[in-house]
Amino acid sequence: MKALFFLYDGYVDWEISPLSYILSETNVEIATTALTKEVTHSGKFKVHVDHITNESLADDYDILIIPGGDPEPLFKEDSLKNLIQAFDQGNKWIAAICGASTLLGSSSVLRNRKYSSSIEPAEFPSCFNPSYKSEADVTISENLITAEGNAYIEFAVAVGKQLSLFKDREDELETVLFFKNQLRG
Amino acid sequence: MKALFFLYDGYVDWEISPLSYILSETNVEIATTALTKEVTHSGKFKVHVDHITNESLADDYDILIIPGGDPEPLFKEDSLKNLIQAFDQGNKWIAAICGASTLLGSSSVLRNRKYSSSIEPAEFPSCFNPSYKSEADVTISENLITAEGNAYIEFAVAVGKQLSLFKDREDELETVLFFKNQLRG
Numbered sequence: 545m546k547a548l549f550f551l552y553d554g555y556v557d558w559e560i561s562p563l564s565y566i567l568s569e570t571n572v573e574i575a576t577t578a579l580t581k582e583v584t585h586s587g588k589f590k591v592h593v594d595h596i597t598n599e600s601l602a603d604d605y606d607i608l609i610i611p612g613g614d615p616e617p618l619f620k621e622d623s624l625k626n627l628i629q630a631f632d633q634g635n636k637w638i639a640a641i642c643g644a645s646t647l648l649g650s651s652s653v654l655r656n657r658k659y660s661s662s663i664e665p666a667e668f669p670s671c672f673n674p675s676y677k678s679e680a681d682v683t684i685s686e687n688l689i690t691a692e693g694n695a696y697i698e699f700a701v702a703v704g705k706q707l708s709l710f711k712d713r714e715d716e717l718e719t720v721l722f723f724k725n726q727l728r729g
Numbered sequence: 730m731k732a733l734f735f736l737y738d739g740y741v742d743w744e745i746s747p748l749s750y751i752l753s754e755t756n757v758e759i760a761t762t763a764l765t766k767e768v769t770h771s772g773k774f775k776v777h778v779d780h781i782t783n784e785s786l787a788d789d790y791d792i793l794i795i796p797g798g799d800p801e802p803l804f805k806e807d808s809l810k811n812l813i814q815a816f817d818q819g820n821k822w823i824a825a826i827c828g829a830s831t832l833l834g835s836s837s838v839l840r841n842r843k844y845s846s847s848i849e850p851a852e853f854p855s856c857f858n859p860s861y862k863s864e865a866d867v868t869i870s871e872n873l874i875t876a877e878g879n880a881y882i883e884f885a886v887a888v889g890k891q892l893s894l895f896k897d898r899e900d901e902l903e904t905v906l907f908f909k910n911q912l913r914g
Contacts, residue, residue, distance in 0.1 A: 549774070551774075556750065557742065557746045557749070557750070558743065558746035558747045558750055558908075560772075561742045561743035561746040561772060562743045563772075564742070564771075564772025564773060564774065565741065565742070565743055565771050565772045567772070567773075568771060568772050568773050569771075574772065574773035574774075576773075576774055576775075582777060586749075586750050586753060586754075587745075587746060587748075587749025587750045587752070587753050587759065588749060588753050588759035588761075589734070589736075589749065589759075589761055589776050590761075590776065590777040590778075590779070591774050591775065591776055591777070592767060592775040592776070592777045593775075594775070681910065694907050694908070694910045694912065695910050696910075697910065698910065722879050723743075723879065724909055725866065725879045725880050725881075725882065725883065727879065
């Protein structure tokens with residue numbers, strides 16, 4: 545299985561760091577893509593990505609994962625829009641957390657599907673139809689997995705569950721409690 | 730204020746990603762250092778560091794932060810040992826989580842000070858004196874802040890508190906609950 549992370553300047557790394565770890569530990573191949581070869585995350589580390597977005601092909605991956613941050617400058621980027629649409633048209637998983645859900649709206653893949661986001665729909669009326677905002681902090685709608693930013697552990701575990709990465713229910717529950725520092729015994 | 734992160738191949742990014750975010754959001758300057766210009770973290774992203782370790786000077790920073798991973802290959806690296814000792818001799822903060830506490834032992838800065846780590850002392854008798862293993866998941870001993878890996882939020886908040894980054898106690902408590910997705914209202 546192969547996962548592609550789309551990264552951009554100011555992306556919020558803690559929203560996806562437990563997820564990339566879980567993927568790596570379960571032998572999912574990981575690649576990164578961005579509009580430029582290097583981006584700086586919100587914690588100020590410089591990440592050197594594996595591929596430029598217009599050279600990344602949805603066919604090569606099973607899931608596209610996008611962290612939050614300030615995605616608004618990306619709304620007009622055709623290479624990103626094409627990539628998101630290609631994942632959707634191929635019925636591949638797309639996982640977006642926090643502000644990244646706006647990119648699913650700006651790429652017209654949300655349609656009439658329920659979604660979660662830390663962003664209020666009124667802030668981005670061109671991206672979101674408020675009727676489809678979910679009450680849950682993680683929402684799975686067909687091939688879309690979306691989440692509020694502070695639900696980054698629940699998001700990671702939801703993605704892991706959809707990709708059948710956990711051995712069993714116990715493994716899944718232990719993962720949640722481990723990352724919340726509530727695992728005892 | 731300036732923070733230096735020492736990174737290495739396989740370092741566990743989620744153990745420090747909330748901390749680097751909190752530092753960045755509170756205007757602490759962040760720099761990264763490693764033995765090589767590029768390292769790959771446990772989630773398989775490639776990080777391009779700002780400085781090589783033997784060119785990093787403790788005098789330029791207020792705190793050194795080291796994530797867990799597999800630090801054993803680093804025990805013999807004099808440039809890292811010198812850097813850790815220079816932070817300690819300058820009475821600057823050193824924050825180490827999970828396996829990184831072994832590096833404080835291998836650099837002889839732990840001495841007779843209490844520490845936390847996810848590693849059992851018996852695994853690294855050259856690093857740890859079992860009498861000083863703390864029962865707590867985060868331990869502050871003079872200028873050393875050490876933690877178990879799964880206490881990465883508590884670790885980030887302990888560092889933030891020691892550096893006086895929180896506006897008040899409410900801000901500190903809200904930060905814990907936010908990252909545990911338990912903040913309501």
